[in-house]
Amino acid sequence: MKNLIKISLFALPILFGIYSCDNNRDNYDEIESISPFKIDSVKIAQTEMDVFTVQTIKTYSTYPNGCTGFYDYNYEKDDLDRYVTTYAYKLKNANCTQATRVGTNGINFRPEVRGTYTFKFWNGKDANNNNVWIEKTIVVK
Numbered sequence: 001m002k003n004l005i006k007i008s009l010f011a012l013p014i015l016f017g018i019y020s021c022d023n024n025r026d027n028y029d030e031i032e033s034i035s036p037f038k039i040d041s042v043k044i045a046q047t048e049m050d051v052f053t054v055q056t057i058k059t060y061s062t063y064p065n066g067c068t069g070f071y072d073y074n075y076e077k078d079d080l081d082r083y084v085t086t087y088a089y090k091l092k093n094a095n096c097t098q099a100t101r102v103g104t105n106g107i108n109f110r111p112e113v114r115g116t117y118t119f120k121f122w123n124g125k126d127a128n129n130n131n132v133w134i135e136k137t138i139v140v141k
Contacts, residue, residue, distance in 0.1 A: 032092035034071050036085050037061055038124040039134060040102075048139045051114055056106040057136075059121060061086055063103055066096035070103050080115045083133075085122040111140040 043058040063069055068090050076083040084107060111117065117140060120133035 029091040029094040031089045033090045034087055035090075036074075036122060037063075037068075037070075037088035039084070039086050039121045040123070042119075042121050042134055042136055044119075044136050044138060047137065048141065049111070050141055051111055054108050054110045056108050057084075057119070058104055058106050059084070059086060061088070061103050061105075063088065063101055065098050065100065067091040067094050070105050073105075073107055075107065080113075080117045082109075082117060082119045083122070084119060109138070111138075114140050116140075 038061060039059045040062055041060045043060070044055070046055050049055055061070070068088050071087045071089040074083075074085040074087060086105070109117075117138045119136045119138065121136070123132040123134050126132050
C-alpha cells in the first residue's frame, strides 16, 4: 500500500505537468511558411583578413510587418565563391504589427585557405525572374 501511495505521489505531478505543457502550445504563433527573402545590404568590416580568423558579416533585410522575420541562412560553397540566401518565416493567424522594420543578422566567416573569396548575397529577382546578387570580396592572406 505504501508503494502505491509513493508511486501515485510521483506520477500525478508528472501527468499534470505534461497536460499543462500541452496546453501552453496555444501561446505560440504558428509558422505558415518559410521562403527565400531578399537581402537589402551587406556590411563587411574587414575586406582583408588572415587564415583561421573569424569575422561576422552582417546582412540587412526589410521585413514588411511583424508577422515576417529572419529564419535562417542558406550558405553554399563553390571553391572560393560563397552564395548566401536569407530565409524568412511568415506567421499564420498572428496578431502582428503592421510597421515595416529592418532586421540585422550575421553570418560568421572563418577561411581555412588563402585566396580572394567572392560572396554573393541573394537580392531577389529581376523583371525577367533571374536571381540578383550583391557581390562582395574578401582577400585572405
